[in-house]
Amino acid sequence: MTLDVASIQAQFPLLQRKINGQRLVYLDSANTSQKPRVVIDAMTNFMETSYAPINRSAYQLAAEATEAFEHARKAVRRFINAPHADDVIFTKNATEGLNLVAYSWGRANLRAGDVVVLTQMEHHANIVPWHMLAAERGIELRWVPLTNDGQLDLTNLSSLLDGAKAFAFTAMSNVLGTITPVRQLCDAAHAAGALAIVDACQYVPHNVTDVQAWDADFVAFSSHKMCGPSGIGVLWGRQALLEGMPPFLGGGNMIADVRMDGFAPAELPAKFEAGTPPITEAIGLHAAIDFLEDLGMANVRRHEMEIATYAMDTLNERYGDDICLHGPTNVEVRGATFSFGFRNIHPHDLSQVLDQRNVCLRAGHHCVKPLMRLLNVNATARASFYLYNDQHDVDALADALDGASDIFGL
Amino acid sequence: MTLDVASIQAQFPLLQRKINGQRLVYLDSANTSQKPRVVIDAMTNFMETSYAPINRSAYQLAAEATEAFEHARKAVRRFINAPHADDVIFTKNATEGLNLVAYSWGRANLRAGDVVVLTQMEHHANIVPWHMLAAERGIELRWVPLTNDGQLDLTNLSSLLDGAKAFAFTAMSNVLGTITPVRQLCDAAHAAGALAIVDACQYVPHNVTDVQAWDADFVAFSSHKMCGPSGIGVLWGRQALLEGMPPFLGGGNMIADVRMDGFAPAELPAKFEAGTPPITEAIGLHAAIDFLEDLGMANVRRHEMEIATYAMDTLNERYGDDICLHGPTNVEVRGATFSFGFRNIHPHDLSQVLDQRNVCLRAGHHCVKPLMRLLNVNATARASFYLYNDQHDVDALADALDGASDIFGL
Amino acid sequence: MPGLEDLYREIILDHYRTPRNRGELPPPAAHAVGHNPLCGDEIDVYLQVDGDTITDVKVGGQGCSISQSSASMMSQAVKGRSVTEVRALVRRFKGMMSIEEELPEGERAPEVEVKLGDLEALQGVVKFPVRIKCATLAWNTLIEALAEATSA
Amino acid sequence: MPGLEDLYREIILDHYRTPRNRGELPPPAAHAVGHNPLCGDEIDVYLQVDGDTITDVKVGGQGCSISQSSASMMSQAVKGRSVTEVRALVRRFKGMMSIEEELPEGERAPEVEVKLGDLEALQGVVKFPVRIKCATLAWNTLIEALAEATSA
Ligand SMILES: Cc1ncc(COP(=O)(O)O)c(C=O)c1O
Numbered sequence A, B: 001m002t003l004d005v006a007s008i009q010a011q012f013p014l015l016q017r018k019i020n021g022q023r024l025v026y027l028d029s030a031n032t033s034q035k036p037r038v039v040i041d042a043m044t045n046f047m048e049t050s051y052a053p054i055n056r057s058a059y060q061l062a063a064e065a066t067e068a069f070e071h072a073r074k075a076v077r078r079f080i081n082a083p084h085a086d087d088v089i090f091t092k093n094a095t096e097g098l099n100l101v102a103y104s105w106g107r108a109n110l111r112a113g114d115v116v117v118l119t120q121m122e123h124h125a126n127i128v129p130w131h132m133l134a135a136e137r138g139i140e141l142r143w144v145p146l147t148n149d150g151q152l153d154l155t156n157l158s159s160l161l162d163g164a165k166a167f168a169f170t171a172m173s174n175v176l177g178t179i180t181p182v183r184q185l186c187d188a189a190h191a192a193g194a195l196a197i198v199d200a201c202q203y204v205p206h207n208v209t210d211v212q213a214w215d216a217d218f219v220a221f222s223s224h225k226m227c228g229p230s231g232i233g234v235l236w237g238r239q240a241l242l243e244g245m246p247p248f249l250g251g252g253n254m255i256a257d258v259r260m261d262g263f264a265p266a267e268l269p270a271k272f273e274a275g276t277p278p279i280t281e282a283i284g285l286h287a288a289i290d291f292l293e294d295l296g297m298a299n300v301r302r303h304e305m306e307i308a309t310y311a312m313d314t315l316n317e318r319y320g321d322d323i324c325l326h327g328p329t330n331v332e333v334r335g336a337t338f339s340f341g342f343r344n345i346h347p348h349d350l351s352q353v354l355d356q357r358n359v360c361l362r363a364g365h366h367c368v369k370p371l372m373r374l375l376n377v378n379a380t381a382r383a384s385f386y387l388y389n390d391q392h393d394v395d396a397l398a399d400a401l402d403g404a405s406d407i408f409g410l
Numbered sequence C, D: 001m002p003g004l005e006d007l008y009r010e011i012i013l014d015h016y017r018t019p020r021n022r023g024e025l026p027p028p029a030a031h032a033v034g035h036n037p038l039c040g041d042e043i044d045v046y047l048q049v050d051g052d053t054i055t056d057v058k059v060g061g062q063g064c065s066i067s068q069s070s071a072s073m074m075s076q077a078v079k080g081r082s083v084t085e086v087r088a089l090v091r092r093f094k095g096m097m098s099i100e101e102e103l104p105e106g107e108r109a110p111e112v113e114v115k116l117g118d119l120e121a122l123q124g125v126v127k128f129p130v131r132i133k134c135a136t137l138a139w140n141t142l143i144e145a146l147a148e149a150t151s152a
């Protein structure tokens, strides 16, 4: 395999945990990923020796902390190949990033009747902010449909985009595993005069990301899915757009001046970072990026293609028609995230039984209820593999599925 | 002294740090506080053994993590004596909490001409969100003025509140150290038919907090100022109000249902917690609360009254008219946060020189520019003392001030 | 960790495989829908109340073995009972799930003797906190339907 | 950590105590105000440009020793200079502060020889990153005033 998974696993303390003497098979990384030792240590170390306020105080300790924080921003810039570090906005999570775009850009630019195009595989984080805007402003939402194998059906894309002001879509589905043709979608948006807003939450942790190669306008993602800490996310935006937008949250750090009769916002990135930022979390995210860059994102992607292939082969071979894997079968256009149905067993029951063998996966609607309705299910089970998973984990899943049938006597 | 500061200091790894062989005199806790070993360990330990998604997955590890997260919420409830844990909303910081109120409650309830009353000692976090609403909705802002010794001048409070929909005020000024009569202010707000919104950012870390005794409607504060981690804050709200408000950020977790044509919000607290929350940070905040409760908040308050008294005595005795301490002189109505001017030396230069002796304090406008204009200064130096500071730290400050005069030859 | 046999008792699986009182009731029967936002499960409860008595109940929707069997047993337990008895039953059931029902200020729960019967089989759920929401979904929906029926 | 003597050179303290070119210029002189959001410092720059030459400059506002002395030295350095020379000077000064000036795509900085003179005394600031914003405040304000003067 491309990655040396045994040595990677050894770097994740939680994966060493045994429950009832059995090792943990963590297949829920599309939900949130585990943290390597270097990330935990970076945060601990920072809190023990260097924690201080950011951007506010002038003493050495504070200057060092501010520098470390800004280094984290530069690391993000490099990691996604953004043109300037100042356009990298630290948010609390991807959800805040997408809401920031809807609130700030959306409220400044969208009027009744304006069109925003989404896809039928969007996460709630890229739906609900637009629903709220639709209810408030009367904008129209249009939806790019899906093909039978869970890809975007682009047949009528240009008519859907006709007259649209924004096209907001995921770079990779958290349910189907589908990787979308981001550059093509950005081009189509721009050709129609619309902005391209990319939910890259499931993409950045697993692939080489290049926001300039995408020619995207906004890109949002979360640290906690890419080996980094919870409590921090990123919104990258095209500089001219960010500069033209009104602020979102108001408070300290985001102002140039405040008077009793008004205020003037600060420059980027401060303008969109009101209040005390996630300081220690930025340090942790930096360590996560270093960790991922050491492995090489191209290697991570190759590894996940291998795992995805092995998982499809194994599960289909062992269970045939008893298992229904959603999403594309071509690993070129999918990641290693699999939603599936198994022998009519409700996903919630399935996950409970698998948990008995320490196989951790998610059962539910995965925050994509509109897609669930399309798939005509209430819920699916979802196994999502990451850089610390290997064939043994696939095998463990397959073995555990066996046990599930017994209990329900099916 | 009430607290055994030596043993407390020993629990804060960063305070053990020596720079150029000298110990660190950290007097910037009103900006952000340092973290005790127990908080750092709780976070490390959680990431090493128990990190998992919250509220989404059904396996044991995730159930345990969700329970730990909800325990943190219960700890907050107990710490501020809120009636129900579900009304404790985790935000990214106090700033987000205040913005949430302005965006959600404000936009649903305020129209052109409606009045919101603030005080002239508010932090930007409790000004700018209202300015934004004023610009958008045409609401009117009124300001409670200050007395000469930096308390609220309540002489005309009832006429200021006449016809107001909300009264938003700080429980303790981050510049003057003034503690405001919160219960009285809440009563006055209610008598006028206005909501009482309390910025308790500087109060909760230093005093026994009881939101029911205050009879407040909303209370916001940040973890990072109360020995907890960065990246998490709290908004507590009266249940009936929170239930009546529209959601703020849209996305995962905050919905009961999402369809292509709309959505239904979840129950409290999820309704206001869109996306993946600050998971590890909640665990850290819980540890910080346990730490504070072990010391006893009444003891913390008593300790800070002792330090405040000692600081005022020492600085006034040694420097007389050369030092100008802002804010009340009566320790009953002030905390241990002191803004001051010293011999015409610009605060920025002062802080630089003090830093040479490892005395860390903030110079600037402290995110309260309207108050700075009132005090007729661009900036002040600010020394803020916390539970790990003692008389030696006051003495170190006083000694270091001596050195500052030399360099500017004044 | 408790074993699965505590959760998946035979009687539960029986109600799951052969749900009782499945279907709909036409208006004027009361109707409420409950969602479990966690897993997407949905339950419909239809309630026919005549005077003080629940004369008929039907359950629709879909979900996991726990939510479905709980709904099925619930439907059996409430049919023919008085509204007061049913409210007491809800409280007892929630108590078993270790959920404290909050009563309006000053009000006390009336002392009504109700037996849980088959429903006792669900007490293993309490050891699997994530599943408590599955078990209580039907009951919360019942309360809503009851509110509708008695307000009309 | 570098010593304070690197920061507070005698010449800096001299400009701080005795600022040059203090005051205002009436319109039609260009005027810009700069804020340091970090510390609240404010600087006013007034610029009289005749043809291609900066014939007069005045500085107002208040701030710390670094921002004030930088403004004072800046005013001396630009007075009587051509606009092109002043732009080059700004670039050199920012270079000394290790700030890379971004030029519009395709454009190259014209090669103009300018000496920093007294301003070299400010190079110690670069070792105190927090103070760089103090030192550059006057210069950023100068650029704005210049833009105003040359656009009119
Ligand atoms: C009085 C007051 N309110 C609000 C805030 C904002 O807190 P945060 O930056 O953690 O959001 C602060 C701290 O900076 C403060 O001192």
Ligand SMILES: Cc1ncc(COP(=O)(O)O)c(C=O)c1O
Binding pocket: A030, A031, A093, A094, A095, A096, A123, A125, A126, A170, A172, A173, A174, A199, A201, A202, A222, A224, A233, A367, B252, B274, B275, B276, B277
């Ligand atoms: C595709 C996608 N978008 C957005 C999100 C939201 O991320 P977060 O919860 O970190 O804000 C997620 C994860 O839950 C996701 O999978």
